[in-house]
Amino acid sequence: MKVIYHCYGGAHSSVTAAAIHLGYLPENRTPSAKEIMQVPLYDKHTDSDHGKIFLFGIDEHNNEIYVVGCRSLGDTFDSILRGIGDIAGIDHSDTILVNTLSAVNWKMRIGGYLSRRLGIIALGRPIVLSGTRSNYQKFVKMVNSVKNHLYNKSVQGGK
Amino acid sequence: MNIIYCCSDGVYSSRIMAGIHLRQLPSDKIASSKEILSLQGFGNKKLKSGVVQYVGDDFYLNSIFTLAVKNDFKIVRKAIQDFLKLYSVSADKFMLVESPKISSPWITVGGYLHDMGFFSTGNKLVVNSIRRNYPSFVKKVKEVLAQLD
Numbered sequence: 001m002k003v004i005y006h007c008y009g010g011a012h013s014s015v016t017a018a019a020i021h022l023g024y025l026p027e028n029r030t031p032s033a034k035e036i037m038q039v040p041l042y043d044k045h046t047d048s049d050h051g052k053i054f055l056f057g058i059d060e061h062n063n064e065i066y067v068v069g070c071r072s073l074g075d076t077f078d079s080i081l082r083g084i085g086d087i088a089g090i091d092h093s094d095t096i097l098v099n100t101l102s103a104v105n106w107k108m109r110i111g112g113y114l115s116r117r118l119g120i121i122a123l124g125r126p127i128v129l130s131g132t133r134s135n136y137q138k139f140v141k142m143v144n145s146v147k148n149h150l151y152n153k154s155v156q157g158g159k
Numbered sequence: 160m161n162i163i164y165c166c167s168d169g170v171y172s173s174r175i176m177a178g179i180h181l182r183q184l185p186s187d188k189i190a191s192s193k194e195i196l197s198l199q200g201f202g203n204k205k206l207k208s209g210v211v212q213y214v215g216d217d218f219y220l221n222s223i224f225t226l227a228v229k230n231d232f233k234i235v236r237k238a239i240q241d242f243l244k245l246y247s248v249s250a251d252k253f254m255l256v257e258s259p260k261i262s263s264p265w266i267t268v269g270g271y272l273h274d275m276g277f278f279s280t281g282n283k284l285v286v287n288s289i290r291r292n293y294p295s296f297v298k299k300v301k302e303v304l305a306q307l308d
């Protein structure tokens with residue numbers, strides 16, 4: 001299976017979710033700002049990376065985990081990729097697209113904008129980190145829901 | 160080849176270019192308002208955003224589509240290329256064409272009025288704006304056709 005976590009810039013919420021999925025960040029507690037900053041790609045992507053689908057890692061069940069920033073396309077992004085997949089004759093039923101914006105709070109928006117868009121990293125990064133930590137359990141819940149979905153799919157596939 | 164004409168809402172500029180490509184609209188003169196308004200799907204905001212809408216096949220059996228990409232054409236193009244790569248499908252099967260930038264704000268205003276239920280006024284503004292900019296649509300489609308030769 002392929003899981004594509006997507007958000008506005010591909011730098012914070014999608015990266016956080018993918019990192020939890022892959023075990024780079026813990027599920028049972030809120031990580032420190034330092035731990036979050038150690039996650040590859042966190043607060044790294046710039047405008048020129050938007051639209052590029054990055055392989056973030058492979059989970060314990062061999063699922064490929066990707067992240068991408070798709071600006072304000074949101075759920076439209078899902079529809080576009082599935083439409084193109086249909087035309088290309090791709091069986092994309094093994095792909096799950098997860099819009100992580102629902103777990104984003106105002107601190108992440110403002111901090112992300114300051115850091116990634118305006119380049120004011122010293123000001124934006126602490127704000128976005130604080131926002132990520134505030135909503136951390138939402139990300140954990142989201143990832144668990146994705147993992148449950150993957151598990152159910154694999155059980156159905158095994159029948 | 161799959162040719163996908165893109166614009167922000169997928170129902171105006173992209174539909175016009177698809178219409179010119181498929182010879183539903185003229186390329187040697189400016190289309191009349193009636194011709195534009197009679198295009199199937201033109202201004203149909205019920206079409207879900209993000210749906211790759213099939214319009215028809217051209218003379219060379221290329222499939223022609225329209226797509227709403229908001230203001231993120233470049234993002235969508237990159238993502239599609241990468242998505243196809245995940246499945247080892249060549250992106251050469253697809254040509255994404257961006258709508259020419261139209262300086263007139265009336266197409267946007269007309270679209271909003273249409274959304275608010277002022278269909279007649281909205282359509283009139285959009286169509287007038289399209290007719291004023293019609294040569295730029297024809298030019299773009301001709302560039303596409305030249306690439307296909």
